[in-house]
Amino acid sequence: MQLSLNIHNQLIDLSSPLVMAIVNITPDSFYTSWGNKDEDELLEQVQSFLDQGADIIDMGACSTRPGSTPVEAEEEWNRLAPALKIIRTHFPNAILSVDTFRAEIAEKAIQAGVDMINDVYGGDADSKMWGVIAKYRVPHILTFAREMTTYSTCYEYTMSNIVDFFQEKLDKLHRMGVADVIIDPGFGFAKTEQQNYAILRDMKVLSVLQAPILVGISRKSMLYKPLGENPSDVLPATTAANTIALEHGACILRVHDVTAAKQAIAIHLLTHKEN
Numbered sequence: 001m002q003l004s005l006n007i008h009n010q011l012i013d014l015s016s017p018l019v020m021a022i023v024n025i026t027p028d029s030f031y032t033s034w035g036n037k038d039e040d041e042l043l044e045q046v047q048s049f050l051d052q053g054a055d056i057i058d059m060g061a062c063s064t065r066p067g068s069t070p071v072e073a074e075e076e077w078n079r080l081a082p083a084l085k086i087i088r089t090h091f092p093n094a095i096l097s098v099d100t101f102r103a104e105i106a107e108k109a110i111q112a113g114v115d116m117i118n119d120v121y122g123g124d125a126d127s128k129m130w131g132v133i134a135k136y137r138v139p140h141i142l143t144f145a146r147e148m149t150t151y152s153t154c155y156e157y158t159m160s161n162i163v164d165f166f167q168e169k170l171d172k173l174h175r176m177g178v179a180d181v182i183i184d185p186g187f188g189f190a191k192t193e194q195q196n197y198a199i200l201r202d203m204k205v206l207s208v209l210q211a212p213i214l215v216g217i218s219r220k221s222m223l224y225k226p227l228g229e230n231p232s233d234v235l236p237a238t239t240a241a242n243t244i245a246l247e248h249g250a251c252i253l254r255v256h257d258v259t260a261a262k263q264a265i266a267i268h269l270l271t272h273k274e275n
């Protein structure tokens with residue numbers, strides 16, 4: 001099945017996977033963040049991502065790393081609003097995503113020019129979230145989530161459970177008129193190391209849902225902990241995991257390192273190119 005995304009009536013073909021670059025507007029990200037740095041540094045980072053070929057810029061102003069405590073909505077917006085204004089003003093044609101689980105933040109962000117919403121809690125943290133998505137008809141990233149606070153608790157489940165989770169939510173979103181839904185297995189969130197790798201291994205099963213798959217595995221603990229490394233040392237492991245994800249159906253790679261992801265995609269496409 002040919003998959004695509006409709007962003008402001010522009011159809012984006014997903015036969016060639018996309019790269020989503022991570023811009024953390026937080027002081028406590030597990031890897032890199034903009035935090036309270038100056039405008040020039042933010043612009044330099046985004047410009048660099050776009051020059052390297054990033055297709056989407058994903059901004060988050062409330063950390064959802066395991067064990068973190070979410071900031072209040074007011075603080076989240078106070079962090080996000082100035083960064084969003086800077087980026088949208090200087091890069092009017094860039095596709096922007098905001099990582100938030102709050103409907104009020106999602107609505108303000110969309111009104112400020114954001115093109116899609118990335119909700120790591122699968123719509124369960126805020127009952128108004130899907131109403132906002134349906135109202136504005138923006139693409140929605142739906143994450144497999146089993147806990148809505150710290151993501152510290154791990155649950156037993158099978159790939160069949162994950163498919164059922166997504167199918168139920170996809171059906172509801174489609175009934176609400178939301179056509180463009182991207183599914184995210186949620187690597188690293190409320191999952192053991194073994195569960196993360198089982199999902200990566202069996203991810204092809206998700207193709208039955210006929211929805212674009214996003215993989216956000218970049219520099220996560222499932223990579224650096226078993227290797228005895230730090231997040232800064234696992235770009236090769238990230239590339240290896242992303243390559244496996246591409247082979248198993250990923251359409252979007254959410255990453256800290258755009259060039260490496262673009263190269264992985266290029267090799268993936270060459271491998272599958274028909275003579």
